[in-house]
Each structure stands twice: as structure tokens, then as C-alpha cells.
């Protein structure tokens with residue numbers, strides 16, 4: 001049976017690089033996977049998924065793909081797996097549609113994303129994935145102190161920002177992964 005996976009981690013935990021490696025592993029075995037990301041995640045404004053270490057690949061937007069799937073379920077049949085990057089930005093409903101692909105077409109869906117936002121609150125997509133995913137796995141990264149980083153601090157002018165909108169398209173450089181203690185203390189280095 002196929003499974004719905006949620007692989008979560010803080011900023012800088014190589015989630016995107018992992019997603020692209022999984023895609024490559026399918027490709028190497030002669031299998032076809034589909035890369036998706038929410039259109040909301042439009043840092044680069046393009047339908048590509050880019051990792052910090054330079055790997056990148058073409059993708060489709062989740063919204064467009066699910067619209068096609070709604071019209072004709074057969075669009076999923078050519079794929080052996082579906083890989084979703086930036087899954088925190090999915091809506092709960094989109095997560096549920098993706099879980100339909102697992103349940104009714106037996107195709108694994110592997111979602112990568114942040115667990116929480118810059119205030120340590122769930123993103124809607126992550127919350128729903130934690131509710132319904134079959135397999136929940138952590139992609140780890142460390143704080144500057146060496147402890148596991150679990151919080152995503154939003155940084156402006158070298159200081160932690162505590163208030164603002166959940167989604168702020170400042171790019172990766174506006175965030176830093178910290179352990180919970182240093183997030184509370186606001187110590188970023």
C-alpha cells in the first residue's frame with residue numbers, strides 16, 4: 001500500500017535537496033515522479049524547485065495539478081510517486097486531495113515542509129499533514145549552539161521579528177533555524 005509521507009524540518013534542513021534526491025532515485029530506477037509546489041511559494045516566481053546547494057528541477061503548481069486531477073483522475077496514472085516541496089503552504093483541503101491520490105490510486109505522496117512558522121505555530125498544511133499522514137519523519141538540522149533546531153526565527157536587521165504575517169516572502173535569508181531556548185532568548189549567534 002502506498003503511503004502519505006510528511007517529512008518536516010526547520011529552515012536549512014535540506015528538505016528541498018532531499019526532495020530532489022528522492023526524485024532522482026525514482027528516475028534512476030526507471031520510475032517517473034511528479035514534483036509539485038504550492039503556487040503561493042513563489043519566491044522565484046517560476047515553476048522550479050531550487051535547493052540551496054544548487055540542485056534544481058522543473059515542477060508543477062499544486063493548484064494546477066489538483067484542478068486537472070479534479071477534471072480527470074487519470075492524470076495521476078503516469079506517475080510512480082508525487083513529491084511536494086514547501087508543503088506547509090498547502091491548504092488542509094489540498095492535503096486531503098493529495099491523500100486521495102494515495103488511497104484511491106495507490107501512489108505514494110511525499111511532502112516536505114516546515115512544521116511551524118516564525119512564531120512556532122503550525123502552518124495549515126503542516127497541521128493537516130501531521131493529522132493525516134501515514135509516516136511522519138523529521139529532517140534534522142542544528143542551531144548554532146549544536147542543539148537540534150526546531151524553531152524558525154524571522155530575522156530583520158540582525159534581530160528576531162516576533163510579529164507579522166505568517167507568510168512573508170522574504171526568501172530563505174530572512175530566516176534562521178534555532179533551538180527552542182535560543183529562539184526564546186532571541187540569540188541568533
Ligand SMILES: [Zn+2]
Nearest residue numbers: 143145179182
Ligand atoms: Zn541553540
